[in-house]
Amino acid sequence: MKVQINTDRCQGHGRCYDLAPELFGDDDEGYGTVRGEGLVPPELAAKARLAAANCPEQAVELQEA
Amino acid sequence: MPGDERFSGSYRSGADRPRGTRSAVVSGPVTDWATDFSHMDPEWVADPYRIQDDLRERCPIAHTDRFGGAWLPTRYEHVAEIAYDTERFSSRAVVVSNYRPPPDVAPSGTAPPITSDPPYHHDARRLLLPAFTKSAAARQEAATRRLCHSLIDALAGRDVVDAATEYAEHIPVRVISGMLGFPPEDGPRFREFVEIMLEGVNLPPDDRMARIDTVFAYIREQIADHLADPRDDLTTYLINAELHGEKLSPRHVAGSIALLLIAGIDTTWSAIGASLWHLAKTPADRERLVAEPALIPTAIEEFLRAYAPVTMARLVTRDMTWHGVEMKADDWILLSFPAANRDPAQFDRAGEVVIDREVNRHAAFGLGVHRCVGSHLARMELRVALEVWLERVPSFTLTDPAAVTWSAGQVRGPRRVPVRIG
Numbered sequence: 001m002k003v004q005i006n007t008d009r010c011q012g013h014g015r016c017y018d019l020a021p022e023l024f025g026d027d028d029e030g031y032g033t034v035r036g037e038g039l040v041p042p043e044l045a046a047k048a049r050l051a052a053a054n055c056p057e058q059a060v061e062l063q064e065a
Numbered sequence: 066m067p068g069d070e071r072f073s074g075s076y077r078s079g080a081d082r083p084r085g086t087r088s089a090v091v092s093g094p095v096t097d098w099a100t101d102f103s104h105m106d107p108e109w110v111a112d113p114y115r116i117q118d119d120l121r122e123r124c125p126i127a128h129t130d131r132f133g134g135a136w137l138p139t140r141y142e143h144v145a146e147i148a149y150d151t152e153r154f155s156s157r158a159v160v161v162s163n164y165r166p167p168p169d170v171a172p173s174g175t176a177p178p179i180t181s182d183p184p185y186h187h188d189a190r191r192l193l194l195p196a197f198t199k200s201a202a203a204r205q206e207a208a209t210r211r212l213c214h215s216l217i218d219a220l221a222g223r224d225v226v227d228a229a230t231e232y233a234e235h236i237p238v239r240v241i242s243g244m245l246g247f248p249p250e251d252g253p254r255f256r257e258f259v260e261i262m263l264e265g266v267n268l269p270p271d272d273r274m275a276r277i278d279t280v281f282a283y284i285r286e287q288i289a290d291h292l293a294d295p296r297d298d299l300t301t302y303l304i305n306a307e308l309h310g311e312k313l314s315p316r317h318v319a320g321s322i323a324l325l326l327i328a329g330i331d332t333t334w335s336a337i338g339a340s341l342w343h344l345a346k347t348p349a350d351r352e353r354l355v356a357e358p359a360l361i362p363t364a365i366e367e368f369l370r371a372y373a374p375v376t377m378a379r380l381v382t383r384d385m386t387w388h389g390v391e392m393k394a395d396d397w398i399l400l401s402f403p404a405a406n407r408d409p410a411q412f413d414r415a416g417e418v419v420i421d422r423e424v425n426r427h428a429a430f431g432l433g434v435h436r437c438v439g440s441h442l443a444r445m446e447l448r449v450a451l452e453v454w455l456e457r458v459p460s461f462t463l464t465d466p467a468a469v470t471w472s473a474g475q476v477r478g479p480r481r482v483p484v485r486i487g
Contacts, residue, residue: 011436014199018362018444029194030441053424054366056432 001040002063003048005032009059016060020047024060032059069292069304076315077281079274083175086165086395087270088133099124103131104161104376104399105267110473117404118416126390132161132267135397136381136390137404141428143388144405147379147398148432151183153387154379154398156435160263160475161378161397164270173317176324179435186434192306193321196244196299197438202445205240209446212239213453224487225464228345228454229479233337236450240442241329245322246298247287254283259331262323264474284319284326299325325439333443335374335478337450343368343418344455345463345484350420355459358452364420365447370427371418373403376475377431402428403477461486 003023005016012030016023022044025033040048052060075081095106098116103109109116120127121139129135138144147154157174158166166175174180178189195201216235220226238252247255261276268276291300303318313321344351354361379398386392406427409415430437437443461484463469470481 011433012194013430013436014441017199026199028198029191030198050423054426056426056428056430056436058426 001045001048001065003034003038003040003051004061004063005034006059006061007031009057011057011059013056015054015056016051019054020044020051023048024051071312071315072285072288072292072304072318074315077278077285077319079278081316082274083167083170085167085270086133088163088165090163090267090269091131092267099127100129101131102127102129102135102137102399103267104475105473110471110477113403113477114407114416117401118407121404121408126388128390132163132397133165133395134393135161135399136392137399137401139401139404139408141405141408141411144400144402144428145432147400148377148428148435151186151434153382153385155182155382156180156186157182157380159378160266161399162266162270162273163268164273165380165395173314173320175316176320177317178321178438179324179328180320183434188308189317189321190434190438192303192308193325193438196302197440197442199441199445202442205244205442206445206449208243209236209240209449210453212236213450214457217453217457220458220486225483225485228341228461228482228484229334229338230481232454233341233450233478233482234334236337236446237330237333237443240333240446241326244299244329245287245325246291246296246300247326251283255326255330258283259327259476262327263331263476264472266474280323281319284322287322288315288318328437329439329442331472331476331478332374332437332439333446335472335476336369336372336443336447338479338482339372339374339477340365340368340447340451341454341461341484342463342469342479342482343372345461345482346466347418348462350418351455351459351461353420354451355455358455360421361448361451361455362444363422365444365451366425366427367418367420367422368447369429370406370412370422370425372477373406373427373429374476374478375429375431375437376401376403376477377435378475399475402431458486 010032016032052062117139125140127137172185178186181189258280295301377400381392381396383394407415430440464483464485468483
């Protein structure tokens with residue numbers, strides 16, 4: 001699985017980096033960023049789905065491998 | 066720099082007031098919620114959810130002639146569509162009243178960036194964002210926790226206390242006054258300012274504006290004090306900030322400070338108070354959070370969904386037919402995130418408080434470009450306030466549900482929450 005953030009939609013609510021800090025961080029203005037290449041190890045797949053399901057702007061995008 | 070000439074005039078005083086449009090004050094009880102709604106009506110103040118749930122079923126975009134004409138959408142999809150459509154719905158004014166500021170307050174509006182539209186909004190907002198990231202909020206956490214403990218310490222020996230006036234209210238007042246560099250002992254005045262700005266909305270416009278002038282007189286004093294004695298806080302930061310290569314206008318500086326002061330206090334106070342009110346009347350949820358403090362962040366999101374404090378407003382920019390209703394330019398939109406958050410089309414068990422709800426795409430902090438700039442700070446304050454209260458006061462109950470009172474207007478929260486803690 002891979003995660004990415006649609007930067008046109010992200011408004012910096014921070015639900016992704018609250019819920020899955022292993023996968024997401026924030027920039028100097030609070031917008032979400034993807035750590036590394038966005039590859040999700042199997043043990044973090046549930047957290048990635050939780051982050052996507054809780055983004056108010058639907059900016060967290062998942063690509064199932 | 067004491068010689069800064071920008072701030073030498075009477076900016077944001079009565080003499081500096083834009084002309085705007087006034088409408089007649091309509092008061093008295095609501096006759097029909099679909100055609101005559103008022104968010105100032107005692108029935109709405111006591112319980113807006115029953116009214117909103119009913120409207121969502123039978124008249125999802127309600128109207129009123131009050132305030133010179135306003136619409137109330139109650140479906141999540143409509144609220145979201147308006148929040149995302151900054152072309153047809155302007156933020157030139159965001160508090161419904163009997164006064165509409167003139168178009169020439171653009172592009173900043175009177176309290177930038179909340180009253181700014183794109184593209185100006187984007188740059189005005191960027192000035193504030195770095196001070197309100199999650200890590201910036203984390204730097205306030207230790208002091209916030211100490212404050213919460215000191216507030217509980219002060220309740221020692223009492224059987225009945227007020228969770229709103231003796232606890233919730235003080236937390237955001239102290240945090241935001243510290244960030245702005247305002248005297249902490251001025252807290253009671255900030256509470257008065259909040260009432261002026263957010264609850265005095267149905268006064269005759271000139272009376273309302275005379276009261277608002279007193280808020281800006283205070284802010285001018287604070288700016289003057291910071292010009293004479295610059296320090297490391299948001300007020301000095303805004304005085305020195307540059308936008309598009311120029312220092313901000315004095316109106317912009319004062320307007321942004323007013324925004325941070327008002328929006329930073331009333332909203333968080335309301336969210337903390339509503340959460341404690343819920344826990345005081347719901348022993349099962351209270352006991353579960355005492356036993357499982359790790360669940361508090363999840364529960365907070367549910368409290369924010371179910372008791373979202375903030376309703377925003379927009380002004381319609383042109384005559385148009387919108388989802389079957391005839392909107393006119395300068396009609397108000399009462400943009401109810403609380404109503405959106407209880408739409409059963411968006412949330413399972415929308416009317417229930419489910420403290421372990423895992424999927425919670427609520428809109429309590431808004432949607433789109435105007436997402437609450439203080440949301441990370443608010444979440445930190447709410448979490449620390451609940452963690453400390455539940456640790457120190459694990460058992461508490463409402464003394465009298467009828468004694469709980471709620472604020473009127475666009476920010477909803479309990480103003481009296483008497484609880485038995487002894």
